Ligand SMILES: Nc1ncnc2c1ncn2[C@@H]1O[C@H](COP(=O)(O)OP(=O)(O)O)[C@@H](O)[C@H]1O
């Protein structure tokens with residue numbers, strides 16, 4: 001089955017359990033929104049999927065197209081088709097976006113094969129345009145001195161270049177003004193298709209006006225407490241997270 | 256041939272047997288060489304107790320095994336020429352192998368007509384004796400290597416003399432290659448660069464070995480003289496073989512409103528010591544001292560610097576970055592001195608060490624001596640490791656750990672290289688750094 005399959009995942013940081021039995025399936029070709037209040041563990045989930053070492057998986061499994069994701073190194077996960085757009089992307093002084101992305105693509109080629117430079121730049125400039133960015137951007141150091149909006153666009157630029165099978169977008173909308181939000185949404189929408197599954201993490205409904213999800217999940221205190229169609233996002237906005245929380249026990253016991 | 260004769264040949268080949276008499280130099284120069292040789296013999300071998308040699312592995316400075324170079328074969332010359340690739344575009348070039356001039360691409364007729372002199376040292380001594388003599392090793396080696404400066408003076412047999420007259424700007428860089436060929440050979444690379452008022456020039460020197468592991472000894476001097484309002488850029492890409500012992504003594508003299516920028520890239524050698532003395536002798540002068548080192552295995556890079564503010568309203572800015580792996584060591588001993596009356600000086604010094612292994616060792620000894628008023632001065636040396644979050648970020652894009660580390664090191668060093676503001680040279684330096692990583 002072509003899906004990202006998270007089963008009963010438990011994650012701790014130090015001695016604190018942050019993700020507490022989370023189950024979620026994102027089939028390829030679908031967009032799933034994951035909503036939840038601050039501190040509910042959304043970024044923790046995203047980082048665990050990407051393989052961050054600060055987090056300890058104490059129970060549960062994650063499969064990507066049937067392959068045990070948790071056994072793989074972070075860079076292997078990426079090369080096999082996982083992408084995570086960071087809520088807070090790192091600044092990499094002295095490494096230009098062009099060189100960084102070239103290294104990322106190079107790492108996907110067999111040993112001894114060189115990335116074709118002309119094709120690479122053609123693709124890079126095409127995606128730069130898609131995201132309404134200037135070409136000169138590619139010779140700036142990755143995220144160094146970028147505004148919040150520039151950082152988020154750069155994450156989506158990477159998504160566009162790397163063409164993963166599954167993308168986890170962590171709060172890609174936060175800190176964006178409405179124009180930037182539309183550009184980023186346009187970028188994501190243009191990448192939607194049968195070959196890409198997206199887990200769209202946000203705590204505002206706003207983004208979902210521009211990227212219409214197939215499913216919506218609500219996460220509270222480390223668990224999915226409600227799942228539904230896109231209308232759930234609107235209902236959640238109206239009734240608030242307390243309403244969602246009420247369903248928490250029910251959700252756990254029905255599993 | 257008897258064994259006695261053989262023994263004598265071997266003995267006369269050692270650098271410790273003194274200046275060779277067969278060189279056809281003018282008397283004044285030979286006299287200087289003799290005097291320098293005596294000085295070399297009378298000065299004591301440095302010990303680790305000397306402040307100027309603190310932390311240094313002085314045991315590596317046993318010169319016994321090293322020989323005066325012997326002539327190159329035709330094949331050697333051909334090969335050296337073939338591998339002497341640096342920048343795509345240059346204004347002129349000189350290529351030396353074992354201190355012998357192999358090729359010289361002269362400056363354009365136009366530059367020659369305007370008075371630019373670009374000659375091997377042995378010719379400049381004769382054809383431009385007065386000018387040459389005035390500047391040749393005129394600044395004393397004050398940072399610990401007086402003994403080795405004397406050795407250099409005694410045994411130097413070739414090198415480059417470059418004079419850029421008033422108002423002449425040379426657009427493309429001038430390139431110089433020095434190659435070490437044969438085991439245990441010693442060479443004494445020399446560069447004397449004199450710029451007159453408002454002249455502008457960029458010089459890049461490449462230090463290389465034909466064999467990647469051959470032991471050898473390189474004892475070089477480069478003296479840069481920036482006349483009033485002149486603009487001098489000097490780059491040295493040091494990439495000696497892994498068993499070479501290297502000493503390089505630089506002095507930079509900056510006259511009023513002139514600016515000098517030097518960048519030294521240290522990649523090769525077993526032990527490489529680099530002394531850099533910047534003297535700001537005229538108001539409005541500025542000196543930028545840059546260095547980048549990638550130290551691996553047992554390598555030791557030993558840098559000693561002096562930013563000497565002699566005149567008021569002068570500026571100096573030092574930025575040294577070292578990336579250290581394995582059991583490599585670096586030493587930085589740097590003094591900022593603002594002399595009495597050199598008011599309104601701006602003096603900066605920043606050293607950054609990136610430690611890639613727990614066994615690597617970076618020693619820093621910054622120092623200040625401020626004898627004037629209204630001086631702006633900062634200095635600091637710090638050591639750190641690769642940031643885990645940055646590494647994770649790169650890996651999360653598929654880049655394997657080793658490649659990600661390289662990328663981060665390259666990025667760390669790039670700040671220094673960017674200061675040159677010269678994309679062709681930057682590209683070249685990045686390429687040789689890449690090659691070291693790949694090796
Ligand atoms: N590296 C960490 N060290 C300690 N606590 C952490 C770490 N990462 C997250 N947490 C804690 O885990 C909880 C969930 O955080 P996070 O996953 O960032 O939530 P969200 O993204 O939903 O806002 C918070 O209480 C946060 O303080």
Ligand SMILES: [Mg+2]
Nearest residue numbers: 042043087171
């Ligand atoms: Mg978060």
